[in-house]
Amino acid sequence: MGGWRQPLIMVDRIEDYKYGDKGYVKVAKHISYNEPWLAGHFPDDPIMPGTLISEIFGQASEYLSFLTDICTLYHQRHDIELKSLRDISRRMHERAMMDIIQHQRINVRGVLAAQNLKFKGIVYPGDTVDVTSELTFSDPHGFKHYSVAAYVDKKQISHGSIINYREVKSSSKGMER
Template sequence: MSMNIEEILEYLPHRYPFMLVDRVTEVEKSVSIKGYKNVSFNEPFFTGHFPDNPIMPGVLIIEAMAQLSGILGFVTVGRKPSDGVIQYLAGSDKARFKRPVRPGDRLELESELVSAKRGLWKFNCRALVDGDVVCVAEILTAEREV
């Protein structure tokens, strides 16, 4: 199963400029998900981070992995934000950044479901560019009614 941007918009409440998943390439319910974010020089954060050396902020790489993980959580339980629930980023552990992400990079995102208990989800995530790992982290999300 893959998802284009219109389908992703059904699973994420995020919108410009905070939508950080452009495409989902694979989803295996209750197991894992893969997708990507095309990093353009036109991203608003590059204006200040940093003007002469544009680098994608690490917190946005974490957020991109969390958004992808939230999609996996929704697919796993068969729900969407339109059902009155949302997946919030609840935490991040063991985050490590290996190299910068720059304009023109395709940020490949991967997330594996580790556990789900009482609305709390734990995922092992990684982000890659050209097959090289740029970030790894454990991501925690919390499902809540809105």
Template sequence: MLDINEILSILPHRYPFILVDRIIAFKKFTFLNAIKNISMNEPYFQGHFPQKPIYPGVLLLESMIQTTGILLYKSTNKKKLEKKIIYYVTGIDQAKFKKPAFPGDQIIIESILEKQKKLLFCFQSIAKINNKIICKAKIMCMKILK
């Protein structure tokens, strides 16, 4: 649905901090599903951990946050106006890590919009490998006018 070039046109992040590879499903103001492919080439595996590389939990949460950001952008994009709007993460609640991710894994991330109150958006985000939940969290974002 969206490839990496389109993702790069939405997110301000760049290598090595772009942590979403592809968008595979989207419904405006409802949900967005993304793919994050874990490759042994990624720089953090040099130190996390050299003998048994594991995708860092904080980066898994960031992948989930970036997926949420793409959902917000795709749902609210107004081209010219959008350049004056930015979304900031204001909270992460109930984050639970169930299983680790390793090089070679493909993570499917689903962000679901649960509610919106004025400028605050609340999401449920779920990360899965082989249809098994590896992490879930509630993510809150606030819309800020620059």
């Protein structure tokens, strides 16, 4: 669903999603031994760079906003609420849902704009990083603020806040037929 390509796909799976005021997304990234960036980051003791953990946070948060967008648009067009990944997956192959997803992918761009993160652990090849992102607020200038946390084997390795900037290239209202 996202606009990322290798080698910067930092979300392997979306594990959970909840729509609404207390909404969140949970994602996972498995760190393989042959990640292209490992060879140059402490070659004698390869570990995951903190900047790439930040990228997981940014991509997870953009997935949260993207999924929220498609749930909102689907509800506006069909008066059916989608609140979870299960709800989305039930509608995923409908033409109407595919149109919404395609339109959002083409017309909305989100980028990591700022971060305030604390790192408390190290990620090694073979680890799986589990990330949770929750939207804390959106400002009127297109910035979305998220509370984020990363875990390896239930041990928190990073937490803090990030800000993604999202821009819409064309109006979503143009989707109406």
